Amino acid sequence: MEPILTINNLTKKFGHLTAVKDLSFTINKGNVYGILGPNGSGKSTTLGIVLNVVNKTSGGFHWFDGNTTTHDALKQVGAIIERPNFYPYMSAEQNLKLVCRIKGVDHSKIEEKLDIVGLLDRKDHKFRTYSLGMKQRLAIASALLNDPEILILDEPTNGLDPQGIHQIRQIIKEIAANGTTILLASHLLDEVEKVCSHVVVLRKGEKLYSGRVDEMINSHGFFELKTEKNDELLKLLKADSNFGKLKVEGDLITAFLNQPMSAPDFNQLMFDKGIVLSHLVKRKESLEEQFLQLTDNLN
Amino acid sequence: MLRLVKLELQKLWLNKVSRILIFISFLLPFTVLILSSIKINFFGFFTLELGELGIFNFPIIWHITTFFASYFKFFFAIVVVSMIGNEYSNKTLKQNLIDGLSKKEFILSKFYTIVFFSLCATLLIGVASFLIGLYYSSYTEASIIFREVEFLLAYFVKLVGFFSLCLFFGMLLKRSAFALGFLFITWILELIIYGLMEWKIDGDLPEKIFNFFPVQSMYKLIDQPIQRIVMTKFPEKTDIIYDYAVHWYEIAIVLGWSALFIFLSYRLLKKRDL
Numbered sequence: 001m002e003p004i005l006t007i008n009n010l011t012k013k014f015g016h017l018t019a020v021k022d023l024s025f026t027i028n029k030g031n032v033y034g035i036l037g038p039n040g041s042g043k044s045t046t047l048g049i050v051l052n053v054v055n056k057t058s059g060g061f062h063w064f065d066g067n068t069t070t071h072d073a074l075k076q077v078g079a080i081i082e083r084p085n086f087y088p089y090m091s092a093e094q095n096l097k098l099v100c101r102i103k104g105v106d107h108s109k110i111e112e113k114l115d116i117v118g119l120l121d122r123k124d125h126k127f128r129t130y131s132l133g134m135k136q137r138l139a140i141a142s143a144l145l146n147d148p149e150i151l152i153l154d155e156p157t158n159g160l161d162p163q164g165i166h167q168i169r170q171i172i173k174e175i176a177a178n179g180t181t182i183l184l185a186s187h188l189l190d191e192v193e194k195v196c197s198h199v200v201v202l203r204k205g206e207k208l209y210s211g212r213v214d215e216m217i218n219s220h221g222f223f224e225l226k227t228e229k230n231d232e233l234l235k236l237l238k239a240d241s242n243f244g245k246l247k248v249e250g251d252l253i254t255a256f257l258n259q260p261m262s263a264p265d266f267n268q269l270m271f272d273k274g275i276v277l278s279h280l281v282k283r284k285e286s287l288e289e290q291f292l293q294l295t296d297n298l299n
Numbered sequence: 300m301l302r303l304v305k306l307e308l309q310k311l312w313l314n315k316v317s318r319i320l321i322f323i324s325f326l327l328p329f330t331v332l333i334l335s336s337i338k339i340n341f342f343g344f345f346t347l348e349l350g351e352l353g354i355f356n357f358p359i360i361w362h363i364t365t366f367f368a369s370y371f372k373f374f375f376a377i378v379v380v381s382m383i384g385n386e387y388s389n390k391t392l393k394q395n396l397i398d399g400l401s402k403k404e405f406i407l408s409k410f411y412t413i414v415f416f417s418l419c420a421t422l423l424i425g426v427a428s429f430l431i432g433l434y435y436s437s438y439t440e441a442s443i444i445f446r447e448v449e450f451l452l453a454y455f456v457k458l459v460g461f462f463s464l465c466l467f468f469g470m471l472l473k474r475s476a477f478a479l480g481f482l483f484i485t486w487i488l489e490l491i492i493y494g495l496m497e498w499k500i501d502g503d504l505p506e507k508i509f510n511f512f513p514v515q516s517m518y519k520l521i522d523q524p525i526q527r528i529v530m531t532k533f534p535e536k537t538d539i540i541y542d543y544a545v546h547w548y549e550i551a552i553v554l555g556w557s558a559l560f561i562f563l564s565y566r567l568l569k570k571r572d573l
Contacts, residue, residue, distance in 0.1 A: 014572075051397045053573040075399040085394035087385075090313050101306050102398045142398075 001028040003064070004150050004181055005050060010059035012045050012205075019045040021205040022059070027150065027183060032176050034196035034213070035185040036291065042205035043185040044081060047154050051079055064149075075103050078143030079152035084135040088128035092119055092138050095127055096145060103146045113141040117171060133164030140171055150181040157191065169195065193287040201294060208294050216290045220257040223266060226279030227253075233275055252279075303408035304415055306400075310382065311412070317378045324374035325420065329427060332364060336431045354528060355435035358447035362524045362543065364428040365454035368420075369521060372458055375416060376465045380478040382409065383469030393573045406565045409466055417458035425451050453520040453545040460517045460553040467560035470567050486514045516552045520545060 005027040012020040020042040027033055035043045048054030050061050052070050063073030086095045096110045114120045117137040122130070130138065136156060143151055153172070157165040172195055176182050186192050192199060192213070199216065201209040209216055227233050230251065237243050237255050247254040263282040270277055285293065311317045336355060354363050386392040395405060433439065464485075468478035489512045496505035510519050522543040530539055 048572070052401075053393050053396050055570070055572055071399065071401045074397065077399075079397045081393070081397065083390070085390040087310065087313070087389060087391055089315065094309070094313055098306065098309055099398050101302060101309070102395060102400045104302075104399075 001030075003027070004029050005061065005063055005183075006066070007046070007050070007061040008059055010046065010049060010061055011057045012042075012049060012054065013057045019205050020049070023202075023205070023207050025200050025207065025210045027181065029149070029181050030179060031198050032182045032196045033184065034192035034199040035183065035202060036187070036189065036192050036199055037202035038187055040204075041187075041202040043187075043202060044154055045205075046202075047079070047081055047152060047183075047185060051077075051081065051152070075146060076149045077152065078146065078148035078150070079154075080136075080139040080143050080156060081152075081154040082158075084139035086127045086135070086138065086142075089126060091124050091126055092130075092141075093123040095138070096142055099142045099145055105146045109145050109147075113144045114138075116144065116174075117141045118167075133160050133167065136160065136164070136168060137171070140168070144175070148180065150183060151175060152183045152185075154185045155187070156184070157186075157188070189286075189288045189291055199287075201291065203295055213287065214284075216287070216294065219285055219290070220260045221282055221284040222254055222256045223263070224279065224281040224283065225253045225255060225277055226251055227270075227275055227277050229275055233270075236270075236273060236275065300407075300411060303404060304411045307382070307408045307412040308415075311378065314385075317381065320374050320378045321416075324371050324378070325423065327374070328368040328371040329423060332368070332424075332427050332431065336435070352528070353531065354524075355431050357432045357436045357438055357444045359524070359527065359531070360428050360432045360436070361447045361450040362521070362527065364424055364431075365450045366521045366524050368424050369454060369457055372420075372461055375420075375458075376462065376482070377475070377479065379409075379413065379462045379465040380469045380482075381475040382412075383466065384473065384475035384478065387473040396573065402568045403565060406470075406561065406568060409564075410463070410561050413462040413466065414459055417455050417462065420458060421451055421455040424454065449545045450521060453550065456550050456553050456557075457517050457520045460513075460557045463557040463560040464513055464517075467564045467567075470564040489514050510549075511552060513556045516549065516556060520549050520553060 003026050007026070008024050010020055010023045011018065023042070023046060035046070037043050045054055049056045050063075050070075052074060063070060063077070087098070090098070092114065093110060096114070097107055100107050100110065111120065111123075114123050117140050119134060119137055119141065122134065127135070127138070140153075140156070143153075156172070157168050160168065169191070172182065172184070176195070182195075184192065184196060196213055198211065199209070199213045200207060201216070225233065230248075230253070233253060234246065234248070237246055237253070242257060242259050242261055243255045244258045245256045247256075263280060266282075267277065267280055311321065354360065386395070392405065396402065400408075429444075432444065436444075438444070465478065465482065468481050469475065472478045472481060489509070492512075493505060493509040493515075496508060509515050522541070524543065526539055526541055527543050530536075533539075
């Protein structure tokens with residue numbers, strides 16, 4: 001796999017506060033990555049460092065194969081961090097022309113990219129007249145101008161209304177479908193779950209996990225069960241080494257699996273033991289549950 | 300280099316306020332110069348023609364025009380300070396860097412623009428003085444016309460130095476109004492220190508030190524020409540003779556300050572987390 005960004009033992013201190021602690025991970029071409037973490041976990045700082053606006057304290061990072069300088073590499077990167085920042089007195093088109101000048105690309109892409117984000121008919125309007133959703137879409141158009149190898153988005157749906165959030169997600173999915181690598185930082189778990197294939201989980205500047213989203217914790221899922229013979233079922237489950245933790249909420253029993261087991265097999269087993277289930281659902285933890293479990297384990 | 304200048308010019312030109320200020324800083328000294336050079340008739344009571352005073356004769360015209368034109372630099376100083384302040388307040392500085400401009404290029408694009416503007420201003424004043432001089436001056440030999448043309452160089456260096464100082468204060472304080480205030484404070488502070496030195500130290504040492512201070516060294520590049528005009532009217536009064544020439548070391552001091560301010564601006568930006 002072709003690496004796009006490699007981070008090695010990166011550390012950033014703001015005075016006494018350590019915002020990023022000994023962080024290492026690699027971003028490979030073609031995947032959609034999420035950086036997940038609560039507010040203040042060092043997501044934006046990490047992105048700021050690799051984008052050359054925040055100075056690192058120690059450690060290192062390199063773009064692509066390590067032979068390009070950060071300055072040159074950034075011309076092949078598209079990034080939006082926090083809020084969309086443009087010159088308020090310039091129109092959308094003028095702002096994008098300026099970005100073209102910085103990146104050293106031709107002006108011909110401007111119309112195409114404005115069309116992707118649906119702002120073509122507003123291109124002559126001044127940036128300050130735009131709504132937040134439109135500003136964010138313009139930022140995406142700007143980040144796409146150089147047909148980047150990787151698109152970095154820091155909380156792209158922050159502060160948007162549901163319609164705006166939906167539009168942005170739709171655009172991100174379309175871009176990802178074209179094979180562009182995406183790195184998405186967010187504290188919204190369902191957002192990462194919906195869009196990303198890989199995830200890096202941060203907490204207080206430390207990496208808790210990096211890898212595929214569906215392999216985040218060693219889990220074989222769990223059964224949600226209801227029956228009239230609650231006590232017998234519980235006794236059975238406790239005796240069975242296939243099951244680990246058990247949770248009882250009212251008449252709902254949740255049994256976590258230690259080993260893989262399918263729902264029909266389990267149903268058959270219970271039936272053989274003389275227990276008839278009135279409710280049987282096999283589920284995997286949602287990203288939110290996984291995330292909380294992961295962060296809880298360290299507390 | 301052209302790319303960086305174009306970049307900055309686009310930022311300035313599309314901003315209405317800075318466009319107006321640029322116009323003023325170019326046109327106002329020019330208009331004042333033209334107006335003062337024509338004969339004004341005050342309703343038949345008397346006519347005022349500054350040209351008859353001999354101030355538009357070569358070579359003194361170079362001295363006079365550059366001295367008075369340099370006061371209009373304050374308009375462009377506002378532009379310089381706000382072109383940094385706006386980048387901070389719009390957070391476009393951060394976005395520029397993310398888009399692939401290096402911190403060095405960012406400072407250079409501002410500096411090149413300063414040099415470009417100073418060059419334009421110098422050329423404009425140069426051409427205007429030349430034409431007005433040709434019209435009024437009785438001497439038209441090339442050796443006399445171009446005799447004190449070094450005042451143009453001094454004018455150019457003075458502008459570059461002053462705007463570099465503005466750039467540095469802009470980078471340091473991030474806000475236009477604070478930077479302009481600080482500029483004023485620096486000027487006052489220099490005067491106070493000079494006053495204290497005059498009071499405590501005898502001889503011409505205080506003045507020598509004073510001439511090394513940033514704002515004063517820029518002012519000192521082109522000495523005031525009033526005394527010189529008086530000198531030409533009263534050649535017998537030897538006690539008012541003073542040294543008004545542009546010296547190489549005066550230029551060197553200002554160039555030194557300019558280099559320092561640009562370097563410090565870069566260092567400041569490099570160290571800063573945005």
